[in-house]
Amino acid sequence: MRKQALSGILGVLAAFAIGALVLALQGFNPVATYGALLQYSLFSGSGFTATVTRAVPLILTGLSASIAFASGPVNLGQPGQLVMGALGATLVGLFVHLPSAFLVPLCILASLLGGALWSGLAALLKRAFAMDEFIVTLMLNFIADYFALWVITYPLFDPSASTPMTRPISTAAWLPDLGSVNTSVLFMVLAAVVCWLIMSRGRSGYEWRMTGQNSLFARIGGCKVNANYVRVMLVTGALAGLAGGLMIMGGPHRFVKGLGANYAWDGIMIAVVASNGISGTFLYGLLFSALQQGAIGMELVTAVPSEFIDVLQAVIVLVVVAGRVSLNMVFDRLATRRKLKESAG
């Protein structure tokens, strides 16, 4: 755990150094660029709140991927599950009229169910026809995308808009701002805590992890691996769905064309960088969110294009993932040398 934190920190620092080199070679001032990046993501009030809000879908889809990958199912359907979750929340927000105290939880529930429905479909196909969730969840992403596009272009189209989008959802379903931070952040943190409890302290999490590592061992040990598979798919789908729901309820308050965009794919990338750890996913989610948020400000005040952040993210992924292995080798070599000295002395 401590080793992983160290290799993560070193990896990120090394990635920033490589990024600085790239900037310098292009004739930009790395110090000014990174300064602007930090200024607009962390060290200004509005920048910070925007970073934290942006982190909501990143972390939730990241947790979804982390839990799935650690437990065995290769659920790559976060983009589609996010869309379906958003659609669920939108439907409830448009057509159910209740006071806020009831409508908000109902919308949240609808988003969880929307995501779980989509991943559950993949789980069903796996259980009934042995179709690999790896390919099914990927394909379902396209279906979710075009289905949502159809919904917002025809049945729920807002006639006053020029591009496909729904009417705004009932204001009772809007998530209020708490000071300057949107309450969607609270739901995300709550979800992350629950995920951590399930995986690190829960009986299910133990069984899921063991199944992910060696399903035959888990099965002969008495774990219900088939039921667990379905549960993992439902939970991870629900997490991605929640990301979509919170985006609607906290953000534009309506389903707009292109909602979600790349958040879910970034979430999968974050899970990989965090090697499927819950706390790692949370921290890397914040980091990537800060980079993406800071990129906008960086482009404003320096001449560096925001695409530089894509480069930086890619470098971080490569350096951290590769560094984890090589740093372990360095640790091993140090321990070896210590042992040699001991046995010589």
Add this chain to the structure above:
Amino acid sequence: MARDVLIDLQHITKVFPPDTVALSDVSVSFESGEIHALVGENGAGKSTLMKVFYGLERRDAGDIFFKGAKVEFRTPREAISAGIGMVHQEILLIPEYTVWQNIVLGAEPVRAFGTIDAHKAREAVRQRIEEFQFNLDPDALVGDISVAARQKVEILKLLYRNVSVLVLDEPTAVLTPQEIPQLFAELARLRDKGHTIIFISHRLDEVLTLSDRVTVMRHGKIVGTSAASGLTKEDLARQMVGREVLFTSRRQPQEPGEIVFRARELNCNDTEHRARLRDATVEVRAGEIVGVAGVEGNGQFELVNAIMGLASMTSGTLDVMGKDITHADILTRRTLIAFVPQDRGKMGASVAASILEDAIMTHHVLDPRFRTWRGLGLDYRHAAEFVDQIREQFTVSMGHSSDPFRSLSGGNQQKVILGRELLLETPFVLMDQPTRGLDVGSIEYVHQLLLNLRSRKRAVLLVSADLDELFMVADRIVVMCQGEVVVDLATDATSREEVGYYMLGGKEAAHAETGS
């Protein structure tokens, strides 16, 4: 007998990261034209020493001399070109290629323009086969020939490259008892032609039969080198383990109790609808160990899977303590059956997990003390205490319970699995090859555990490929052949020969003739 020293290893030290000392100041020399056995328990450092010599592992200190000159092989290729070849435990050949193609691969004779001179290559291989009397067809596909023959191909591959020193890492591990004498005759012939053979093994009988000199290793150190002619099996075992080892049964006479486990007329097919179990019937009583013998692949695996609920049966019934478990799910079976599978890494544990995570499997659902938060949570504090209990009761030598399972030695991994299963305190215990791949000390420990279970009135079904083991601990031996339980013999009233006869397909009628 004064031979020249051919290979001299001086003060070799090797540490496996992070802190496992595999070899500690090891010095040993091999003479030209001898068969030199390197023996020791698993993890004693035999293979590591040879891998260091062969350029497969880096060493942290020490020097290597070959033919009097200091050498440094950085890769096996360099070692081979110096005349040293090693045959590994796993056979690495291309099944779709013929014997001669496999042998010349990487050193093919070529014509102008780099095309392979197939005729010349095949002829060269044929000559080698004849010269060493290896009894191989150079045109056979490697995928079609037996494991023993594949091993010969591996050896020929090196001889084709003109090595004069052969290092064999546990060559008999993959062979059946009938195939071993032939290999030994071939190795002796090679020695007589002037080759030097270094032979890694932990089977003591073989070592004494084959080798001229024996070097014993223990815990990464050399215990000593001596001529094989003056040694006994007990001497070697004592040197290897560091104390006396008993090779005879300590089974006390004991009346078995009630029938605990009953499998009746089990039938089971494989995916191609071939019968793998035919009306297999086995009973085990309390306080009794029943051994299942048989040539591998005669239904033992299917029997175990049927008992555990991993394979579906076409007919038959299973019950434990009078409870019908024929159609029970695995968890229900686990309340009655402790199970030690044959493959630790596949079924026995997750090697990527921590010791703690592997140790609490099954207990985490069956034992209410592991539950917190109304069954939703897992009590990791209790789990840590449980690991301590296993560590103490089963003398596991291990670091912290959060260390990875793979950091344990094979023997200690098996102890953790045994501890986990036996602490389930079930009336019936099923063990599938529980000593496979373990060292002498650990095997002795497992046998003692089995006998303890017996005296505590547990019913034990022990599947084993090792007849010595069955004769040492089992009360009865049932023999499986082609999916059938062909005979049920009382251990004290039978012999290895009789069991072997049934294993190879002998029938009851002949049994009456030979008499027992």
